[in-house]
Amino acid sequence: MEKKEVIPTREMVIRRKDGKRMPVVISASFLTDGEGRVTGCVETFREIPNTKLLEGGEKDGFDEMIGCSLKMRTIFEKIPVIADSDLNVLIEGETGTGKDLLARIIHRHSKRKDKPFVKISCPSIPDTLLESELFGYKKGAFTGAVNDKPGKFEICNGGTIYLDEVGDISLHLQVKLLRVIEEREFERLGDNTPVKVDVRIIAATNKNLEEEVKRGNFREDLYYRLNVLTVKLPPLRERKEDIPLLIEHLIDKLNRKRGKDVIGIEEEAMEILCSYDWPGNVRELQNVFEYIFVHINSRVIGVNDLPPYLRQRKKGLRMGSIAEVERELIIKALEETGGNKNEVARLLGISRTTLWRKMKKYGIKRRIG
Incomplete structure (x- = not known):
């Protein structure tokens, strides 16, 4: 204030008395006396309308999945269509990107939401046990099989089965999985009686299954049966x-x-x-x-x-990274929308006025529609 420098307008989120967050624009101006001397400063807070926050069910994202980036917004727009289709889904993404969460969200928003959702973690079950886990067994099928046991496909009838890290399934089991998809039936271990099922399959992998097919580690016909609808979760x-x-x-x-x-x-x-x-x-x-x-x-x-x-x-931190990320986001949005300012503002969840202000702030000269 002593230097009489201009105080820049800033956007931030504040808490109201009831504890809820409110997005605001903060601006400040100097108070001067008759001789031009600064006597004080007035700070004003103006609420930013039409901004979604994380409380009261209004959040930037879909269901429990959070994100405002272009890549995530594109995925959020696809989820209702994918959920409603009842087709098999392949979710690709690195470990920790949220594949499990997305699978559950798709099920929750599908016509099968009131039926079972069953997850199988393929790498965590030895191959010798995975077959009986998936398809069940008949009493006497092997030592220790003292009772009939239904498999996950049978338990999941009418619902959704989620095969986590499907790329780790052996070629032997891939054949049986293919049959379930094509014929909607299977046999328990030790039994020749076909069991009919109506199950939607959501599979996930952190591998490049196309490359695994080329290497002979994954059946091409199974890959195409699973890869009907694909969602790629970004790191x-x-x-x-x-x-x-x-x-x-x-x-x-x-x-x-x-x-x-x-x-x-x-x-x-x-x-x-x-x-x-x-x-x-x-x-x-x-x-x-x-x-x-x-x-x-x-x-x-x-x-x-x-x-x-x-x-x-x-020690090695390069400051300004948040601003750089925001600038890059605006540039990407301009490129992906062909410079349509209404579409850019919609994708970024900001007003046109805010968009212009940020473009000016970051020196983005490209004209938009």
């Missing part, structure tokens, strides 16, 4: 603009879980989190915040509250 490093939103969501969630009252995060700590590449994706981010909430004793998350391996990044 967190490719949607860093979602990190602040994910952090806000995690703070709200863990406040309720741990009975704490953390209200925010320091800018420097946010910069560290936004500059990190997150090889473990959203799952790693969740684990980091679980760590923070176990150790934190204040209401604001600082650098010292981060795990040691992230704290060490402070």
Whole structure:
């Protein structure tokens, strides 16, 4: 104030008396006396209308999946169509990107939502046991089979079966899985009687199944049967603009879980989190915040509250990463929409006025429609 510098307009989220968050634009102006001397400063808060927050069921995302990036918004737009189709789905993505969550969301919004959702983690079950787990067995089929046991496909009849890391299934079991898809029937181990089922299959993989087919590790016919509808979940490093939103969501969630009252995060700590590449994706981010909430004793998350391996990044931190991410997001939106300002604003969830202001702020000169 002593330097009489212009105070820039800023957007932020504040808490109301009832505890709910409200997005606002903050501006400030100087008060001067008759001789032009600064005597004070007035700060005004103006609510930003039509902005979705994470409370009251209104959030940037779909169901429990959070994100405002173009890649995630594209996925959110597809989910209702995919859920309603009843076709098989293949979800591709690195470990920790949210494949399990997406599978459950698709089921919850499908016509089968009132029927069972059964998950099978293919890598965690030995191949010798996976067949009986999937298809069940008849009494006496092998040593220890003292009773008939239905498999997951039978239990899941009418619902959705989720095959996690389907790329790890052996070629032998791939043949049986193909038959279930094509004929909607199978036999239990030790039994020749066909069992008819009506099951939707959602499969997930962190492998490139197309490459696995070329190497002979995955059946081509099964690949095409599973790959009817495909969703590719991006790694967190490719949607860093979602990190602040994910952090806000995690703070709200863990406040309720741990009975704490953390209200925010320091800018420097946010910069560290936004500059990190997150090889473990959203799952790693969740684990980091679980760590923070176990150790934190204040209401604001600082650098010292981060795990040691992230704290060490402070020295080499290149500031301005959040602004760079935001600038890149706007440029990508302009490219993907052919410069249509209404479409850009819609995709980014901001007003046209905010879009123009940010373009000016980041020196984006390209004209839009």
